[in-house]
Amino acid sequence: MASLEPYIAWRYLFSPKGHNAINIVSGISAAAVAVVTAAMICVLSVMNGFGALVEHMFSEFDPVLLVVPTEGQTLRTDTLPIVSLYARDDIEAVSMQLEQTALIRYKDHQLPARVMGVDSLFTRTARIDSIITDGFYSVWDGAFDRAVLGRGLAAQIGMNAHFTGALHLYAPKRTERINMLRPDLSLQHEHAFIAGTFAVNQIEYDDQLMLVSLPLAQRLFDYDSCTATALRLQPKEGVKISNLKSQISNILGPGYRVLDRYEQQSDFFRILRIEKLLTIVLLVFILLIASFNIIGSLSMLIIDKRGDIRILSHMGADEPTIRRIFLLEGWFISSLGTLSGLLVGVLLCLGQEHFGWLKLGTGAEYVISAYPVQVQTPDILLVAAIVLCLGFIAAWYPSRKIQITQ
Numbered sequence: 001m002a003s004l005e006p007y008i009a010w011r012y013l014f015s016p017k018g019h020n021a022i023n024i025v026s027g028i029s030a031a032a033v034a035v036v037t038a039a040m041i042c043v044l045s046v047m048n049g050f051g052a053l054v055e056h057m058f059s060e061f062d063p064v065l066l067v068v069p070t071e072g073q074t075l076r077t078d079t080l081p082i083v084s085l086y087a088r089d090d091i092e093a094v095s096m097q098l099e100q101t102a103l104i105r106y107k108d109h110q111l112p113a114r115v116m117g118v119d120s121l122f123t124r125t126a127r128i129d130s131i132i133t134d135g136f137y138s139v140w141d142g143a144f145d146r147a148v149l150g151r152g153l154a155a156q157i158g159m160n161a162h163f164t165g166a167l168h169l170y171a172p173k174r175t176e177r178i179n180m181l182r183p184d185l186s187l188q189h190e191h192a193f194i195a196g197t198f199a200v201n202q203i204e205y206d207d208q209l210m211l212v213s214l215p216l217a218q219r220l221f222d223y224d225s226c227t228a229t230a231l232r233l234q235p236k237e238g239v240k241i242s243n244l245k246s247q248i249s250n251i252l253g254p255g256y257r258v259l260d261r262y263e264q265q266s267d268f269f270r271i272l273r274i275e276k277l278l279t280i281v282l283l284v285f286i287l288l289i290a291s292f293n294i295i296g297s298l299s300m301l302i303i304d305k306r307g308d309i310r311i312l313s314h315m316g317a318d319e320p321t322i323r324r325i326f327l328l329e330g331w332f333i334s335s336l337g338t339l340s341g342l343l344v345g346v347l348l349c350l351g352q353e354h355f356g357w358l359k360l361g362t363g364a365e366y367v368i369s370a371y372p373v374q375v376q377t378p379d380i381l382l383v384a385a386i387v388l389c390l391g392f393i394a395a396w397y398p399s400r401k402i403q404i405t406q
Contacts, residue, residue, distance in 0.1 A: 005321065008312075009328035012301065025300060029293035030337040036287045037341025037387050038348065043279055044379045045349040049372030051272050054202070057367075058265050061200050063095070063125040063232035065245055066259045067252065073100070078226040081252045085231070090239045095121035095232040098217040102171040104210065109158045114209045115169060117217020125232040128198065128211075135161025135196025139213040146195040152207035154197045166191040169212075174222040190220045201367050284386060291334075291394035298330040299398045309402065319402065327392075327399040334391020338384055346380070349373045 067085075069075045075082065077096060085094050098117040103110060118139060122128070128137050128148075138146045147167055154160060159167065170187045172178070178186045192212055199206050218225060235244050241260060249258045262269050302309075309322055352358060356370030 005325050006328055009325050009332055012305070012325075012329050025293065025297040026333055029290075029297045030333050030340070032290035032293050033287070033334055033337025033387060033391065034341035034344065036283065036290050037338050037383060038345035040280070040283045040287075040383045040387075041342060041345025041375070041380065042348055042373075043283065044276065044383070045345075045373040045375045046371055047272070047276050047279065048374035048376055048379070049353075051269075052374050053368065053372050054268065055261070057201050058268075059261060060127045060131050061198075061205060062261050062264050064235055064241060064261065065233040065248070066264055067231040067233065067248070068229070068257050068259065070255055070257055074098075074223065074227050074229055075231070075256065076226055077228055077231070081256070082231065084251060085233070085248065090236055090244055091233055092236045093121045093124035093232075093234040095119055095125045095234075096214055096228040097122070097230050097232055098214060098221065098223065098227065099229050100171070100217075100221050102169050102220060104157060105168045105170070106157045106159050106163075106165065109156070111156060113153055115171075115212060115217060115220065116209060117212050117214040117220075119214045122211075122232070125234045131198045131200055132196050133199045135194070137198075137211075138195040139192075139211055139216075141195075145190070145192040145213055145216045147192040148196050148198055148211040149194060150206040150209045151197045151199040152203070153210060154194070156207070159194050161194055161196045163194055166193055169216075169220055171220050171222075188220050188222060190216055192216060280382075280386075284390070287387060287390055291390050294330050294333055294391060294394040295398055297333065298326060298395060301329065302326055302398060302402060323399045323402050326402060327395050330395025330399065331388075331392050334388060334395065338387045338391065341387070342380060342384060345383075346375055349375045 067075070067082075077083075085091060096119050099114060101112055102115045104113045104115070123137070132148075133151050135148075137148055139148065140146060149157070149159065157167070159165075169190045169192065173186055173188050176186060198211075212220075214228075215225070217223075218227065233248070235241060245258050245260060249256075252258070312322055312325075352371060352373045353375075358371045359369055360366050360371060362369055
């Protein structure tokens with residue numbers, strides 16, 4: 001009898017019922033599960049698309065690995081652990097950066113900004129040329145200091161790449177006390193000429209950051225040539241990042257942290273994971289409501305098949321066997337909806353990816369014109385597991401109520 005249980009349940013799924021309403025409710029149940037399943041696939045894929053898009057934006061500027069001090073703001077590049085990085089065969093480039101906050105002024109406009117001093121190897125750790133929106137990248141032209149500003153910061157200060165006036169930078173002198181009579185004498189002053197603007201399409205970069213030469217930043221913030229706030233590492237092609245990160249962490253010891261791109265933007269990716277989790281929870285609640293249709297249709301089917309239940313009982317089927325038949329019947333309804341929803345959801349996402357049916361808009365304020373999507377296999381498996389588990393629970397509840405009456 002055990003081998004007949006799936007066969008009987010499958011026959012009940014498509015065979016005519018005593019009341020046409022049962023067929024309608026069963027169809028609605030499968031359709032409701034399919035719609036929610038497709039919605040889960042589409043929503044998660046769009047969130048993956050936006051996450052991948054922003055990750056790509058960050059990767060244009062952020063290094064593959066970033067070495068920062070565990071305590072304090074600066075590190076010394078002449079210490080033995082740091083020097084050992086320059087001799088590694090699996091690292092293509094080690095670039096120094098010195099980043100702190102300074103006051104910048106152009107004519108009558110002034111505001112605080114993050115000033116990042118970079119060396120000549122910076123371009124090997126960031127694809128800066130790909131995000132230049134005006135002018136060109138240069139922090140030293142052989143005669144004058146240059147600066148490359150975030151597009152939003154340049155707009156706030158009232159400059160663009162074609163201005164010839166000097167941009168003035170001010171920072172407090174670290175090693176001197178503030179002169180209350182002449183506070184201006186307590187400030188270190190440097191100037192640079194704008195070379196270009198860049199856009200990462202993230203506020204913390206575009207509206208706050210400017211790039212200057214490393215020597216200028218070291219003079220401005222009163223540091224020597226062996227002081228930096230971080231080291232940017234570019235591994236050679238084919239090197240496994242996780243292994244390299246672990247090796248460098250062991251070499252440098254507890255005084256330094258080695259951050260990959262996800263850890264450099266940990267707040268953003270943490271928020272993205274939380275949003276994705278909350279989205280899944282919300283859609284699961286909607287799926288629970290859809291699962292009540294399965295309970296209703298299966299309950300109606302059990303009532304409709306009371307005669308069949310008595311016949312199966314006389315043929316030797318016990319209560320657990322009959323319950324399993326209707327349990328499988330309900331689970332088949334859920335499985336049919338799940339498979340249909342997965343297929344529709346994946347096809348919709350692939351269509352959006354290739355044809356861009358849903359538009360975000362056009363114009364300079366939009367990074368892309370259509371909603372980005374990225375279908376990931378773990379999401380498909382997760383959605384399928386959630387829907388099938390809830391479908392099994394929804395089918396189990398009415399089937400356990402079956403009792404054989406003579």
